[in-house]
Amino acid sequence: MAKDDLECSFCGRKKPETDLLIAGLDAHICDKCIEQAHGIVLEESKQGGAKELLSDLMLSKPKVIKAFLDEYIIGQEATKKSNVCGGL
Numbered sequence: 001m002a003k004d005d006l007e008c009s010f011c012g013r014k015k016p017e018t019d020l021l022i023a024g025l026d027a028h029i030c031d032k033c034i035e036q037a038h039g040i041v042l043e044e045s046k047q048g049g050a051k052e053l054l055s056d057l058m059l060s061k062p063k064v065i066k067a068f069l070d071e072y073i074i075g076q077e078a079t080k081k082s083n084v085c086g087g088l
């Protein structure tokens, strides 16, 4: 089998149509399917309890960042409002 004849065993994309095609024992997977599979793994670990510390970190971090941003933005808005009120 020529190298360019390889295709993703999941979506059927040919090697030239993919950015990356990883070979397994009897199958190949492309970058798009890896991304999709990774998303499924994250979803599964969310529902079925975290299996890995890494996915825990990936889920909690954005929440922490959002909480920080919310506080920061609310703080800014309050400052802006009080400035406007003070100016009127």
Ligand SMILES: [Zn+2]
Pocket (backbone or CB within 6 Å): 008, 009, 010, 011, 012, 013, 029, 030, 031, 032, 033, 034
């Ligand atoms: Zn694929």
